[in-house]
Amino acid sequence: MSTADRTVVRGGLVVTAADEMHADVLIEGGRIAALAAHDSDTAAGWTAGTVIDATGKYVIPGGVDGHTHMQMPFGGTTASDTFETGTRAAAWGGTTTVVDFAIQGVGASLRAGLDAWHAKADAQCAIDYGFHMIVADVNDKTLAEMDTLVEEGVTSFKMFMAYPGVFYSDDGQILRAMQRASGNGGLVMMHAENGIAIDVLVQQALAAGKTDPRYHGEVRHALLEAEATHRAVQLARVAGSPLYVVHVSAEQAVAELAAARDLGLPVFGETCPQYLFLSTDNLAEPDFEGAKYVCSTPLRPREHQAALWRGLRTDDLQVVSTDHCPFCFSGQKELGRGDFSKIPNGMPGVEHRMDLLHQAVVDGHITRRRWIDIACAAPARMFGLYPRKGTIAPGADADVVVYDPHAEQTLSASTHHMNVDYSAYEGRRLTGRVETVLSRGVPVIEQQAYVGRAGHGQYTPRGICQYL
Numbered sequence: 001m002s003t004a005d006r007t008v009v010r011g012g013l014v015v016t017a018a019d020e021m022h023a024d025v026l027i028e029g030g031r032i033a034a035l036a037a038h039d040s041d042t043a044a045g046w047t048a049g050t051v052i053d054a055t056g057k058y059v060i061p062g063g064v065d066g067h068t069h070m071q072m073p074f075g076g077t078t079a080s081d082t083f084e085t086g087t088r089a090a091a092w093g094g095t096t097t098v099v100d101f102a103i104q105g106v107g108a109s110l111r112a113g114l115d116a117w118h119a120k121a122d123a124q125c126a127i128d129y130g131f132h133m134i135v136a137d138v139n140d141k142t143l144a145e146m147d148t149l150v151e152e153g154v155t156s157f158k159m160f161m162a163y164p165g166v167f168y169s170d171d172g173q174i175l176r177a178m179q180r181a182s183g184n185g186g187l188v189m190m191h192a193e194n195g196i197a198i199d200v201l202v203q204q205a206l207a208a209g210k211t212d213p214r215y216h217g218e219v220r221h222a223l224l225e226a227e228a229t230h231r232a233v234q235l236a237r238v239a240g241s242p243l244y245v246v247h248v249s250a251e252q253a254v255a256e257l258a259a260a261r262d263l264g265l266p267v268f269g270e271t272c273p274q275y276l277f278l279s280t281d282n283l284a285e286p287d288f289e290g291a292k293y294v295c296s297t298p299l300r301p302r303e304h305q306a307a308l309w310r311g312l313r314t315d316d317l318q319v320v321s322t323d324h325c326p327f328c329f330s331g332q333k334e335l336g337r338g339d340f341s342k343i344p345n346g347m348p349g350v351e352h353r354m355d356l357l358h359q360a361v362v363d364g365h366i367t368r369r370r371w372i373d374i375a376c377a378a379p380a381r382m383f384g385l386y387p388r389k390g391t392i393a394p395g396a397d398a399d400v401v402v403y404d405p406h407a408e409q410t411l412s413a414s415t416h417h418m419n420v421d422y423s424a425y426e427g428r429r430l431t432g433r434v435e436t437v438l439s440r441g442v443p444v445i446e447q448q449a450y451v452g453r454a455g456h457g458q459y460t461p462r463g464i465c466q467y468l
Ligand SMILES: [Zn+2]
Pocket: 067, 069, 323, 325
């Protein structure tokens, strides 16, 4: 390794899920080679072709976003970020790995769905990526394919208790997939909402003339999230499988997860920035503006936020992902004017997760190390990517972010990099900003300029969940 091929990040405060230390970081061949105390002779002796001055900054692992939907077909349209634009936006916000969802078509194989998603992402991504598999059609062949996918590095399978007629699986299908996962090491990820009951409430609301976006939140009742979460936990217990509940938003659902974890069950939960920072107040914005905030599970009254923050502090929730699934207001969200059930479900967010969670550090909700845990280390462990991703340690990929904790920024659609015509956080002022991003040692963002390229990001096969 010649000196020219080495990078040293000097003078920053290295923050991982475990430690905070004033250390210089030596990068060789795309990996972390060593850390040494900033004032040590060892660090002083390191020579490198590239030296990044991180004085006064944090040096943190690149974010791992375990829940994105780039260019996903849904609700008669397609999510507006491609793998190219979405992963570029992720990099702008300090995220260096995404795990996206390949989708099995009903009547088709898992393999066909996975191949289709590989074709979309191949040579397009600015940062590394992996895939979960959405299982939409449980049958003997699907179940056998699950074993193969786990061996290939697609080790998690998402199922839906919501969306009858689209992705929905009934309890028997869910149980069969969980039984299979209990034997092959796979992790079942659950969209936990009682979709059958919700669809009744949707029809009743529309029949009563309640068509505005805010009714999306009312019909997707918090108790129907809690009920489905409870049912998913019991099905997983019967099957002897672990369970990961995605996008938890209701206080009562957090309670179900906490109760399961108090029993020692391998049950995990994720929430998203939109549930921590936004509420039904946004869904009620006039002139159809509330459509910008339509996603499922829905935004909740702000009283639910305290339970989510508490869950993140107590580890009853382990991960914050974005569920990034952007649809433009113009021409996409507008499909649901006059009928909230036709508003494409999903919100943009992949760019701002690290910053919003840093704001939570500033606001006193979580510690710095917990910030890195829920945004980097825990998702890497959950999805079998640790310690290659999610930390700064010898041998890890050099996915490194230099983060300025004092910089001020204002979020806006006019300055963000996601391919969507609105920001869910328009005008929100945040303290903290990404300055430089390395992906496997290669600069992607340099002093707040994009220097990456489509195709740098590599497909990353995953191991099994590392919490089991
Ligand atoms: Zn999702």
